[in-house]
Amino acid sequence: MHISELKAKNFRLLKDIDIELNSGMNIFFGPNAQGKTTLLEAIRLISTGRSFITNTLKEIITFENDHFFLKANILQNYLPVEIKFGFGESKKIIQVNSKPLKNLSDLIGIVDSVLFVPDDFNLVTGSPEIKRRYIDIQLSQAKNEYLENLKAYNKVLKNRNALLKNRNYNKNEMQTWTEELLKYGTLIIMERKKSVSNLNKFANEYLSIISGNKENLKIDYKTIGDIETDANIKNQFRILMEKTHQSEQKLGFTLIGPHKDNLEFYINNINAKKFASRGQLKSISIALKFAEADNLKLLKGYYPLFLFDDIFSELDETRKDNILSFIKEEQQTIIVSTNHNRFVSQSNKKDCCIFEMSNGKISLNSR
Structure with missing residues (x-):
């Protein structure tokens, strides 16, 4: 293309x-x-x-x-x-x-497209929102279904939060929105989990070459609890939502879900956000961009x-x-x-x- x-x-x-x-x-x-x-x-x-x-x-x-x-x-x-x-x-x-x-x-x-700009070291040091957007853009380019699920999740989240702000909400309505949140949230987490796994593999290979085999990269996907297998994602999600529901009622917004996801980066097993030099941060960012291109090639068949x-x-x-x-x-x-x-x-x-x-x-x- x-x-x-x-x-x-x-x-x-x-x-x-x-x-x-x-x-x-x-x-x-x-x-x-x-x-x-x-x-x-x-x-x-x-x-x-x-x-x-x-x-x-x-x-x-x-x-x-x-x-x-x-x-x-x-x-x-x-x-x-x-x-x-x-x-x-x-x-x-x-x-x-x-x-x-x-x-x-x-x-x-x-x-x-894959874009690299000078401040992309924020992919490593920036807010969870920046990191989620990075994953969401590449997955949305690769899979229209992911984009539709993401839009549906955000709509459900908005409606559920609006309901939580009303302390006299209808319990059946809350249950309906919660089930929808679990449905779309689980699909999003599953796709992000697979995508981050591929990115980790590709980006580690690129960073190793960039650094002359002196550095390796690990990307840790932070989401809901322990999700070693896809089978337990929705169940774990449901349990955590039940545990936090009382706090949600007090605060007026949803505390658990992929809208809280984060990525953490480790270079030679050391937290890159805290200890990497600017040159290392840029090297990681560039490795991520080439990995993103490889991931899109894997999913769509062309670069x-x-x-x-x-x-x-x-x-x-x-x-x-x-x-x-x-x-x-x-x-x-x-x-x-x-x-x-x-x-x-x-x-x-x-x-x-x-x-x-x-x-x-x-x-x-x-x-």
Whole structure:
């Protein structure tokens, strides 16, 4: 799968671009504040329906304009796909092959992508919410059923919490919402458990190579109690909900479930959040991203797009070279950087295009 052509109009600094992308490696270089990260933002928006920079689409519109427009032509399993995404006057227009989509989430799973940005060490050190979102995005891209179960769970959770805030709630209604929470929550936990297991395997292999066989990684999935086997997840979930129900009544919200899940990372059996260096944190984050791509390949049969922003800062030369060796020719990779010299040798080895960016304009430097 790859994007063959991308158009953007009034998208931040990208006032009017139309570029043809290579199916392999694409490198965009230039000084800071020239639109490089904005380019990745546009592609990620088409992929997931969300910006990784802002929650407000209006902020994306180029100054003194009233709308933005994106169009991407994609080749997916040898079949052409056209995505259009427009926003203006507080209205979104999203089309896939000229067919309108109702919701932003409907884009998820059409153009899969893996994104790395400089602050992704928050995957290791950040809040449980950040870590849950990381797992949820990749599983939602891989399995539409997971996305639907997640939306259903969040809806049930909202209704159950609203009921808990009413101390005179109907017990039968509470039981109904609790059973629904158990149903969807169990399905989510089962999928997350399998996904984290695969991520752990792949990411450990990548980190070992990045570090020159000096570091290993363990990912600990923190969820409800002891769930060594799938068979006891729902039963364990039910028991814990019964134990905490009295506290829930006092507090007015649900205390147990996948909305409380967390991930903990250990490097050489030491808590990475507490003791890893910034270089190690970045190495773990990069290993996780390559593992995410392998996980999506395992589930869907093809690699996602790879979007890299400032991948090499805070890493030594050996780690940089090892990371470059991971990039696969059959995987479309888009890298933005202030300096393209490190990639010149790669352009001789792989199918590669190098673009220069200046003030939101893009020119082909070499092919």
